[in-house]
Amino acid sequence: MLKYGLVVLTLCVGLLSGCASPPNYYAAESLGLGYVKRVVVLPFANHTDTKYAEMRFSDVVTTEILSRGLFEVVEKGEAQRFLREELIQKEQDTLDQATAMRLGQELNVQAYLAGAIEDFSEEQNGSYSYPVIAVTLRLIDVKTGQIIWQATGSETGYRTVDRLFGFASEDVNQVSFKLAKKLLATLSGE
Secondary structure (H helix, E strand, O other): OHHHHHHHHHHHHHHHOOOOOOOEEEEOOOOOOOOOOEEEEOOOEEOOOOOOHHHHHHHHHHHHHHHHOOOEEOOHHHHHHHHHHHHHOOOOOOOOHHHHHHHHHHHOOOEEEEEEEEEEEEEEEOOEEEEEEEEEEEEEEOOOOOEEEEEEEEEEOOOHHHHHHOOOOOOHHHHHHHHHHHHHHHHOOO
16 A cells, blocks of 8 residues: 555656756866856847847846856846957957956956756646746856866746646746756756
8 A cells, every 4th residue: 555655656756846957067167167267148049930039048048157156247238248348349259268368367257157048938728827948058168178068957937736737837046947957957966
C-alpha cells in the first residue's frame, strides 16, 4: 500500500509543478569568476517577433544580478553611451576585441554580459494560454574575448493544475524572473 501511495504522491507533485528542465551551461574552469567584480550588460539580440523582448529580459537579468550580489553592474545609460560612440560612429554592429578592451578600460569592467532571446511567445492550449521564454546568456572577458560562462534555458508559464482547474498561468514577468534565476544560479554555483 505504501508503494502505491508513493506513486500517487510522485504523480501529484509532477502535476503541480510544470515540466522544467535545468539549463545547459558552461563555465571556464581555467579562468574562474573570482576576478570579475563589475560587468556591463550589453543589449541582447532578439530572434523573435516580439518587440522589445530583449530589453525586457535584459532588465530582468540586471535586476537578478544585483539582487543576488553577483557583480556590480554599469548603469544602462553609460553602456548605451559607450556603444553609441564606439560602434555607431565606426559603422560597426558587433563588439570586436579592441573595442571590448576599451569598454573594459572606460567602464572599469572585467567582463560583459551578452545574450539572445530565442523565444518570447504566448502559447495556447484550448482556452488556456501561457508564456514561453527561451534565452542564451554569456559572460565574456573583456581582455581576452573568451567566454567565461554561458547558459541556455527555457521556462514556461504552463502548469497542469492551473489548466485543469481554470486558473490563470504565470505571467510573462514571473516566467522571465524564474528563467533568469535558473540561468544565473549556474553562474553562482547554486
